[in-house]
Amino acid sequence: MSNKAANSGDYLQYLLNSWSAKSADKLSGLSQLRARAIDSVNTQRLPNKRDEEWRFTDISPLTQLAFPPSQQQSKVVQANDLEQFYLPETTNRLVFVDGHYAAELSTIADAPIQMIGNLPAMMRSRASTIESHLGHYAKIDGNVFSALNTAFLRDCAVIIVPKKTVIVEPIQLLFVSTQEEVSSYPRCFVIAEQDSKLTLIEDHVSITSASYITNTVAEICLAANAHVQHIRIQRDSQQAYHLANCAVSLAHASQYQSVSVSLGSKISRYNLEVQLSDENSECTIDGLTLIAGQQLSDTHTCIDHIKPHCTSHQQHKCIVDETAHAVFNGKIMVRPQAQQTNSSQSSRNLLLSNTAKVDTKPQLEIFADDVKCAHGATVGQLDSEEIFYLESRGLSKESARKLLTYAFAADIIHRIPVASLQQQLEKIVLNQMQGV
Amino acid sequence: MIDSNSITMLSIKNLHASINGTGILNGIDLTVKSGEIHAIMGLNGSGKSTLAKVLAGHSAYEVTQGTIEFEGKNLLELAPEERARAGLFLGFQYPVEIPGVANTQFLRLAYNTIQSQRGKEELDPLEFDDFVREKMKLLDMNPDFLDRSVNEGFSGGEKKRNEILQMALLEPKLSILDETDSGLDIDALKIVAKGVNQIINKDNATILVTHYQRLLDYIVPDFVHVMQAGRIVMTGGKELAMELETRGYDWIGSDQRNAKNRLTAGAHA
Structure with missing residues (x-):
């Protein structure tokens, strides 16, 4: 590797510089968002173990891995390389190769064609909706990875489900890594309008065993009575670094169910922030981490009860073998207004070897007095x-x-x-x- | 049944075993031939269940002396799964619950593992389903049991029936049933006993480990052994069980007990 950045500031500067050549493009409506993100990156540094949110996960190896943003390459991947990842239950599939939209590998059935697509195409018909939501949920300030992803924003899976529309077939977003020593910035953006229903599969896969960095952001916005099932699979290369942020916002009586599975990557970090922004909204957040070797997989979730009468259920399980290290930090915030909150959280961990390690930290911050909040954590062996x-x-x-x-x-x-x-x-x- | 053409299935000689350095079995001698039913009785703590677990190869117990031969082979050299594949079956006193694994999946896995070991054909899920449902009729079991997780939320009686179902599926040569009657009401006991009786034949052998005589009304043993302090102190026919039922255990082996107490006292002096 020729480019090494000695410290976190150099590292971020290097990434921004390597991107500047491409920053002038057609998406002028989003350039403001990108500019703000670049400014934000300039004021931040990479987190280290002295930061409370990163105390279990040492991300400093990244400074030694100044991988340039991936360039779009034609024909690096063939359809038959990817068939193993296709799911027979779904015909709607958007494929992104190293973060770049691959139209020739993607298929969208006729009916949802207005609702699903890559950002530049969707901007033509839905610019105002996109501009008023994109980047509004995933925090940029205080989250350098989310800021970097936004600074590099170009391709992005966009799904906008219209009112009272039920998409029965799951939609698969397949993010494929093919190049070594690059960083890629996959992004997804979902709006489920009132009374709509959607099942989304966000699948991060690789056809290389090399080292690369994936920095991904997903934003999911549920309008009143919307139902979204979000399945997230992270099966990146064992040498990869996977940094992910997902922000979900729930309106009145909407329901969000997610299952996230973390299998791959040398170091992976998943931040999930769910805001129960209006009454009677519900979320079920389940997670499974299955790691071995010297993998480190860190899941940080924050479920924010903002309004009364909301429900959240969370179950996270880690299976850790050899000298791997799993982290779970599950924060439940119950704000003063959020009376009649019903919340449960369970963290169960299975250590398969004497050298496997897990850090689990339930974190309840309750500011309302009429709530039901249960939590528990166990660590055991077979x-x-x-x-x-x-x-x-x-x-x-x-x-x-x-x-x-x-x-x-x-x-x-x-x-x-x-x-x-x-x-x-x-x-x-x-x-x-x-x-x- | 005692049969003149029978072969020796199990031969235990001077077996000593301990757990965490504490001796539990202190010299067991027992021979079991094909076609025979043996009952091992005794008070809690006499070593009955330990004997059952040592035979099945539980790793917590260390055999410190003696030999066990199963069909002429040294059983102690075999890992637990090899013993099972060789035809030894332990019906557990406390069958383990395995949430997340469907009973049918577990039963088929066990069945196919044993079958393939015997060079016989494995069954696919559909074939197995027919096969297991037929066997379940022996034990009056509700087919719902197939879809539930292994033993999870089963009542005591349901767990024991599930054990005997496994015995019926795996067709072992030697079955050791550890307190199969405990936790069963009389109706369930009759059903389980009926199931066991249908599995027993002249080519297999059965060891019933039990505290009470009641099971032996329904599964009639050829021999009854009484254990005390890790030894078999008395052997008789089925009438011995009756006698134990009326007289209790106190009258047996007081000599041995006294001898042991003296030894212990001597060691501490």
Whole structure:
């Protein structure tokens, strides 16, 4: 690698400079947003372990990895490289290669064609809607990665579901990494208008085992009575760095359900911020982290109860093997107005080796006095009596351990409403165990 | 049934075993032949369940002396799963709950593992479903059990029926049923016993580990052994169980107990 940035400031400056050549383009309506993001990056530094939000995750290796933003390359990836990631349940699929929209790999059925597309195309018909929402949910200040992503904003998966529209088939957003030693900035932006319904699969995959950086931002805005199911799979290369921010805003009586699965990357960080901005809104946030080797996977969530009568349920599970390290920080904020809040959070962690590590931190900040908030955290190992039971039925120790590990993960996987994706994940957890 | 053509299935000689350095089995001798039903009785803490777990290969117990042969092979050299594949089955006193794994998935996995080991054909989910439903009729089990997680939320009786269902599926040569009657009401006990009786034949053997005589009214043993302080102190026919029921355990083996107490006292002196 020729470009090394000695410290965090140099690193960010390097990234911004490498982008400037491309910054003048057609999307003038969004240039203000980008300019603001660039200004924000200039005032920030990379977080370090002295920052409370990053105390368990050392992100400093990034300063040694001054990977330039990826350039769009034609024909680097063929459709048959990607078939393994296609889901038979869905025909609507947007594919982004190293962050760049790949029209030739994407398919959109006739009906939703007005609702789904890449940002430049969608700007032609929906500029005012996009400009009044895009960048309004994911915080730029105090979040250098979100700011960087916004500074580099160009391609972006846009989904705008009109009022009273139910999109039955899940929509797959496939973000593929192909190049080594680049950074890419995938982005998605979803508006579910009143009484609409959508299932979204955000899938981060790679066809390279090399090192690269993915810095992704998703914004999801639910209008009154909207329902969104958001499935997020992070299966980047084992050498990758994956930094993700997702911001969700819920209006009156809307419902957001998410399942996020973290499997890949050397270091990954997922920040999920859910704002229950109006009464009777509900969210269910489930997560599964499955890591081994020297992986580090950090999930930070914040569920913000702003208004009364809202409900949130969260279950996060980590399965950690070898010398991997998982982090879960689950903040539940109940603001003074948010009476009659009903909230539950559970963090369950399974350590498969003596050197595996988990840091779990439930964080409840409750400023209302008439609320129901339950939380719990457990850390354990596979139960030797359970292993013996399975061995006594003829299963090898290895198979028994795999089956029990699978069992631990199963309830999260079963919440994914797409059968083929469930099966893919089950296989990953079982590691192709025979006979099941 | 005792059969003149029977072969020796299990041969235990002078078996000593301990857990965390504490001796639990202190010299067991037992021979079980095909076609036979043996009952092992005794008070809590006499070592009955330990014997069952040592036979199945539980790693918490260390065999410090003695030998166990299963069909002429050294059982102690085999890992628990190899013992199961060789045809040994332990019906657990407290079957383990496995949330997240459907019972049918578990049963098929166990069945196919054993089948493939015997060089027999494995069953796909549909074939297995037919097969297991037929076996479940033996035990009057509701087919709902297939879709529920393994033993999760099962009542005591349901768990025990699920154990016997596994015995029926795996067709072991030697079954050790550890306190299969505990937690069963009389109706459930009859159903379980009926199931076991249908599985038992002249080519397999069964060891019933039980505290009470009541199970033996329904599964009639050929031999009854009484354990005390990690030893078999008395062996008789089924009438011995009756006698224990009326007289309790106190009258047996007082000599051995006294001997042991003296030894312990001596060691502490």
